[in-house]
Amino acid sequence: MNDTLTLTDEKVLAEAHQTLAEHLDLEAEGYKCKTADLLNILLAVAVDQGTITSLCNDLDDVPNAETVRTYINEQLCVEELPPLEEALNQAMVTKLPPRLWRRPQEIAVDFHDRPYYGKDEQDEALWVRGRAKNGTTRFYRIATAYIMVNNLRFTLAICFVLPDRSTVDVLRYLLRRVRTLRLQVRRLFLDRGFGGVAVQSFLEKEQIPALIACTIRGKTGGTRALCRGRKSYRTQYTFTAGNGQKRTADIAVCRVFTTANRTGRLRRRASWQLFILINLDMTPRQVRQLYRHRFGIETSYRCACKVRGWTTSPNPAYRFFLMNLGVLLVNIWVSLRWRYTQRPRRGGRWLDLNQFQLDRFAKFILRAVQRHYGFVRQITATVLPLM
DSSP states (O other): OOOGGGOOHHHHHHHHHHHHHOOOOOOOOOOOBHHHHHHHHHHHHHHOOOOOHHHHHSSSSOHHHHHHHHHHHHHGGGGGGHHHHHHHHHHHHTTOGHHHHSOEEEEEEEEEEEEEOOGGGGGTTTTTTEEEEEEEEEEEEEEEEEEEEEEEEEEEEEEOOOOOOOOHHHHHHHHHHHHHTTOOEEEEEEOOGSSSSSHHHHHHHHHHOEEEEEEEOOOOGGGGGOOOOSSEEEEEEEOOTTTTTEEEEHHHEEEEEEOGGGTSSSSOOOOEEEEEEEEEOOHHHHHHHHGGGHHHHHHHHHHOOOOOOOOOOOOHHHHHHHHHHHHHHHHEEEHHHHHHHHHOOTOOEEOOOSSSSSHHHHHHHHHHHHHOBBOOOOOOOSSOOOO
């Protein structure tokens, strides 16, 4: 059999290791811990969804956990956040398939939060406030630009969201990264967090077609006053920013129905969804069907959570790194699945997605690392147990 058609766990580890080595300036030249060891441990921590301590305790011939943490804390620091962000963005797009450049693409942009429970004062300027979730209102936040075409789901760009970075600045940065790739934007799909007047004005000025989910606010007034009638419709609504700036936008008011009647537990009932249209002219039905494409970005976050390591470290740069390493590994997995699971058929090839799922990708990397270092198979009691 041709080896180029066979994907082994060693090849998967080599692919991920090479991507990190080419773009990250992480080095270790100690007596026990080398650069290759540092990258292997970071990859294994991510796919094992564990910590550095738990992984190093489980492996046999591996550097000490405290040694690894020392190298990471020295090189992943707050001052290095901009270069780290740039390096991860470059690594993110190394495996993009050429077919993405054939036509303008629809791109989704969204925020992703990880809760923070620490008390350290040094992190006050790095986490952001948000709605209470998972027992906290403080989060480390990233924003991503995401594309989904022909069963290919890639994250094109990432952005560290710091408290002094406005939503417009985040969106401008992501769009600049996308344009650097020379990809044409057909439409943007944005979540409720991008529904402010400043973002609307920015998109209108840049003449970018966009569809933004709109929050339903108020008890009887506000946007809730639009949720009336028995069918969907188009209208206009004037938004007001905190600084008094106003903008009148086109709104698609969609009356939808729950599908809970399929299970028989709840009665079928109507609800409302609102969408802001920027440089678009569509019916409410078209808007709702089109916006469903955006939910692929939620799938990418769920996948990233399966290959993201854990930490209790107060180092914010390491926390941002773990969040983005998960997203990067998902990109590598999608690229490998595209290259190794194609099947011939009449009319074009199809992907045998069950052959290389994300769990197998994670296990391949972990098994290759375990084979390289060995893992603990037994422990020895120092005294006879008391019966």
